[in-house]
Amino acid sequence: MDPLLSWRKEFPILETNVHMISHSLGAMPRRAYERMHEYAETWSTRGIRAWEEGWWEMPVTVGSLISRIIGAAPGEIVMQQNVSTCAATVLSCFDWSGRRNKIVSEALNFPSNLYQCHALERVGARLVTVPSEDGIGVPLERMLAAIDGETQLVFVSHVLFRSSFIQDLGAIAQRAHEVGALVLADIYQSAGTVPVDVHALGVDFATGGSVKWLCGGPGAGYLYVRRDLWPKLAPRFTGWMAHKQPFAFDAGAIDYAEDAFRFLNGTPAIPALYAAQSGYEIIAEVGVERIREKSMRQTARLIECAQDAGFRVNSPRTPTERGGTVVIDVPHGEAVTKELLRRNFLVDYRPGAGIRVAPHFYSTDEELGLTVREIQAILQQMPAAVTVT
Numbered sequence: 001m002d003p004l005l006s007w008r009k010e011f012p013i014l015e016t017n018v019h020m021i022s023h024s025l026g027a028m029p030r031r032a033y034e035r036m037h038e039y040a041e042t043w044s045t046r047g048i049r050a051w052e053e054g055w056w057e058m059p060v061t062v063g064s065l066i067s068r069i070i071g072a073a074p075g076e077i078v079m080q081q082n083v084s085t086c087a088a089t090v091l092s093c094f095d096w097s098g099r100r101n102k103i104v105s106e107a108l109n110f111p112s113n114l115y116q117c118h119a120l121e122r123v124g125a126r127l128v129t130v131p132s133e134d135g136i137g138v139p140l141e142r143m144l145a146a147i148d149g150e151t152q153l154v155f156v157s158h159v160l161f162r163s164s165f166i167q168d169l170g171a172i173a174q175r176a177h178e179v180g181a182l183v184l185a186d187i188y189q190s191a192g193t194v195p196v197d198v199h200a201l202g203v204d205f206a207t208g209g210s211v212k213w214l215c216g217g218p219g220a221g222y223l224y225v226r227r228d229l230w231p232k233l234a235p236r237f238t239g240w241m242a243h244k245q246p247f248a249f250d251a252g253a254i255d256y257a258e259d260a261f262r263f264l265n266g267t268p269a270i271p272a273l274y275a276a277q278s279g280y281e282i283i284a285e286v287g288v289e290r291i292r293e294k295s296m297r298q299t300a301r302l303i304e305c306a307q308d309a310g311f312r313v314n315s316p317r318t319p320t321e322r323g324g325t326v327v328i329d330v331p332h333g334e335a336v337t338k339e340l341l342r343r344n345f346l347v348d349y350r351p352g353a354g355i356r357v358a359p360h361f362y363s364t365d366e367e368l369g370l371t372v373r374e375i376q377a378i379l380q381q382m383p384a385a386v387t388v389t
């Protein structure tokens, strides 16, 4: 008996759906209803006083719930809306006009991350993306070789969204520091399913969001910044919440807060911060080590089922190189995915990769085989069953 299955009753959607999509939208915890209700109650009864009674501090107090999941200390994480704003904050700390103007990333990094780096080419940055030969992984030697004395920032995803390949963040951070560069890690696809310890890995910045493995819903992205860097960093993307004395409403140039507030900007997304907390508490309680153990077993089984069915798998075969998702490439993958959703099998499709299938700690072993068999059934019934609208 799998003890983690006792959590299933906490996630209502599991009663009616085969939920294999925690890499995209984790299941909503039942407790999130209570948190959303608490938000409405606070707003409706406390009104403006709510800011002084917790709302103002929430970007940091809620961030501290994530600290224990990713190895940071309380107070070291601030909540923003998403990874894109967190990355923009970090990228705005640097001057790109000098000789050290290189950003190293991987060609398979999440598009938002690359869009922002490309945009910085307009102000002098040089983006170097390390290619993938097989569309699944990025050779570590190539990544390390690309990091040199002209590199200012290495901006990499810990786990690649397209294939679930895990990059060696520790080795990347070590190399970056040897040549005087800093590392911004996108840990969205690892935090909550693959153990992450930002202190031990030595990354300088880490960002992710709550929508996926953390089961926290949209609107709550987090940013970790290495504490000793704080006094040296002055984000150009900023706002009044980052000011040392925000309520002085000083009209001059910003005087940054000394704590993690310096990485904030404007009014936080308070409802999203209420909604997100239950997921963080549950993930911390279950423990990422236990989640990882189960995930490695279930993803291996899923790969076996997919291969037995004759499907191509676009994720690493070596369990230690693979995050929580298995990408299954079948003919007409997009249409098959639409039909799966119609039949209450929740997965998604990424062009050039395939159908992304992800069990989480609340998934049963039966659901793995069921998902692959449903794909087979749909393919057999095509084109009749697959009417693309």
Ligand SMILES: Cc1ncc(COP(=O)(O)O)c(C=O)c1O
Pocket (backbone or CB within 6 Å): 081, 082, 083, 084, 085, 110, 112, 157, 159, 160, 161, 186, 188, 189, 208, 209, 221
């Ligand atoms: C690795 C990774 N980074 C970033 C994002 C999204 O970023 P944002 O929070 O800005 O929507 C995703 C998925 O949506 C992702 O998989």
